[in-house]
Every structure is written in structure tokens, then in C-alpha cells.
Amino acid sequence: MESIAGPRKTGAMRFLVIGASGAQGGAVARHLTERGHDVRGFSRTGDVPARVRPFRGDLGDAARVKEAFDGVTHASVTLPLVYDPATVSAHVRHVIDGALAAGVRRLAFNTGNRLPEAESGVAAFETRRRAAAALLSSGVPTVVLRPPLYAENLRAPGVAGPGVLRYPLPADVAVPWLTHADLGAATAAALTLDGLEGATLDLGGPDTVTGPELAAMFGPGVRYEEQDVAAFESGLAHAVGAEAAAGVAATYRWIGGRRGFFTPSPGLAERLGLRLTPLRDWIAT
Numbered sequence: 001m002e003s004i005a006g007p008r009k010t011g012a013m014r015f016l017v018i019g020a021s022g023a024q025g026g027a028v029a030r031h032l033t034e035r036g037h038d039v040r041g042f043s044r045t046g047d048v049p050a051r052v053r054p055f056r057g058d059l060g061d062a063a064r065v066k067e068a069f070d071g072v073t074h075a076s077v078t079l080p081l082v083y084d085p086a087t088v089s090a091h092v093r094h095v096i097d098g099a100l101a102a103g104v105r106r107l108a109f110n111t112g113n114r115l116p117e118a119e120s121g122v123a124a125f126e127t128r129r130r131a132a133a134a135l136l137s138s139g140v141p142t143v144v145l146r147p148p149l150y151a152e153n154l155r156a157p158g159v160a161g162p163g164v165l166r167y168p169l170p171a172d173v174a175v176p177w178l179t180h181a182d183l184g185a186a187t188a189a190a191l192t193l194d195g196l197e198g199a200t201l202d203l204g205g206p207d208t209v210t211g212p213e214l215a216a217m218f219g220p221g222v223r224y225e226e227q228d229v230a231a232f233e234s235g236l237a238h239a240v241g242a243e244a245a246a247g248v249a250a251t252y253r254w255i256g257g258r259r260g261f262f263t264p265s266p267g268l269a270e271r272l273g274l275r276l277t278p279l280r281d282w283i284a285t
């Protein structure tokens with residue numbers, strides 16, 4: 001983290017949440033509306049959380065993205081499960097143009113994943129690395145948020161079964177699982193605290209656990225099983241399509257043996273004023 005956060009900004013704020021009908025953007029939008037903010041939610045379907053004003057559009061439509069930014073002061077951006085470099089770079093260009101035209105005061109870009117330190121050849125990482133670099137050098141006051149894995153992944157079909165927890169990571173990879181609700185709070189902080197422009201923040205939940213430690217949180221005697229990435233990919237393909245599933249599976253193949261990948265930025269929760277959800281509490285809900 002490059003900067004120390006200061007007191008909260010005040011003054012009229014109008015938020016745009018790109019991807020507000022999705023799991024992550026929806027959590028950001030809910031966090032903001034629950035605190036009384038004016039939130040416009042951008043997505044193709046308009047199926048956004050209660051009290052969010054839907055704004056239907058496609059990220060590939062430059063004019064529509066620009067309209068979505070009209071009057072906006074703060075924007076949260078989550079890119080969809082699309083990893084084609086040309087498509088992602090067009091989406092990002094449209095976001096930058098819209099944000100610059102509106103003169104947004106702060107944009108929080110969620111990379112969707114941690115990013116490897118060096119070029120990895122994995123599209124899901126590299127398209128987001130380029131997106132973050134483009135935003136940070138665009139003149140739009142940007143904060144880059146790099147989440148670890150989301151706790152909500154653990155509720156996907158086939159993960160938690162009787163006596164077993166299956167996930168496509170080696171048992172000794174430790175993960176600071178982050179809840180979507182905590183992502184919402186972190187994004188709101190990144191958007192509204194002073195002094196964060198230009199920062200890249202590695203988010204994480206309060207509990208960093210290995211596979212067996214995680215399994216034990218699901219109940220006594222629950223064992224951890226490393227799922228074969230190909231089996232994970234074929235299950236995911238039913239939900240999101242083969243292309244997106246292949247893109248996600250490539251990230252797990254890359255992470256495979258890399259033990260320190262998910263380390264969170266030390267002291268970040270305190271700097272952002274977050275009270276993160278203990279993983280055991282989240283599992284119990």
C-alpha cells in the first residue's frame with residue numbers, strides 16, 4: 001500500500017457500480033445503498049439490488065458507458081468473466097473515457113484476483129494487470145483492489161459435502177478468504193478515504209488458513225481434498241460456460257504450487273477502518 005488513508009471525504013457523492021447485478025458488484029452496491037448513498041448500477045440485465053438505480057448497458061458500447069458516468073463522482077468497476085484481451089481492453093478504454101469525461105473524483109478497480117508479480121501468461125491475470133495499469137496511468141484517480149479468493153466460492157456446488165471440503169488448491173496453500181460483504185466495505189473505504197489515489201491494495205479476510213484448517217472450520221472430522229482442476233473446470237463450465245471456466249481454471253493451475261500468493265497487505269484493514277468478518281462467523285451464517 002502506497003499511501004496512508006485520511007479522514008472521509010464529504011460533499012455530494014453519486015456512485016456508479018459497474019457489474020452491480022453480479023456477486024461482487026452487487027455487494028458493493030448494497031454496502032453503499034445501506035449507508036444511504038445514491039447508487040447507479042450498470043449491467044446488461046438491470047437486475048440490481050434493491051434501491052440501486054439500474055442503468056442497462058454493455059461495456060462494449062462506448063456511448064452507453066459514457067452516459068452511465070454522467071454526473072457520477074465515484075465509480076466501482078468489476079469486469080465480467082471475459083478474458084479476451086481485445087474485449088477487455090475495449091471495456092477498460094470505455095470506462096476510462098467515461099470517467100475522464102465525468103471528472104470522477106475516485107474510481108476503485110477490482111481486479112477480481114490477486115495478480116502474480118511477473119507476467120504469467122494467464123489471461124485472467126494479465127488482462128487485469130493491463131487494465132489496472134491503464135487506469136492508473138489514465139488521469140482518473142484510481143485505487144486498485146486485488147482480492148484473494150472469496151468465501152462465497154465455498155458455497156458453490158460440490159465444494160462442501162458430507163465430511164469433506166473440496167477445492168482446486170493444494171492443501172498447504174493458505175488463503176485469507178474474503179467475504180463479498182467485506183469487499184463491499186473495502187471498496188467503499190477505497191472510494192471515500194483521502195490519500196489513496198494511485199494505491200494498489202491486496203485485500204484479505206482476517207483468517208488465513210490452509211485447506212485442512214479451513215475444512216476443520218466446517219465441522220469436526222471434515223477433511224480437505226484437493227480437487228482436480230480439470231474436474232473443477234468441467235463443473236464450473238455448466239454455470240458460466242466453457243470459455244469462462246477455462247479462464248478461471250487457468251488461474252488455479254497457475255496458483256497450484258505457489259504458497260505465498262495470497263498474502264494480504266499488512267495492517268490494511270485498520271488503515272481502511274474495516275471490521276472484517278471472522279471466517280468461522282461467516283461459515284456459521
Ligand SMILES: NC(=O)c1ccc[n+]([C@@H]2O[C@H](COP(=O)([O-])OP(=O)(O)OC[C@H]3O[C@@H](n4cnc5c(N)ncnc54)[C@H](OP(=O)(O)O)[C@@H]3O)[C@@H](O)[C@H]2O)c1
Nearest residue numbers: 019020021022023024043044045058059080112148149150
Ligand atoms: N477471486 C475470486 O474468488 C473470484 C470469484 C469469482 C469471480 N472472480 C472474478 O471476478 C470477476 C467477475 O466475476 P463474477 O463471477 O463476480 O461475475 P458475475 O457475478 O457474473 O458479475 C459480472 C457482472 O458484470 C455484468 N456484465 C457481464 N458482461 C457485461 C457486459 N458486456 N457489459 C456490462 N456488464 C456486463 C453482469 O451483469 P449482466 O449479466 O446483467 O450484464 C454482472 O453484473 C471476474 O474477473 C472473475 O474472474 C474472482
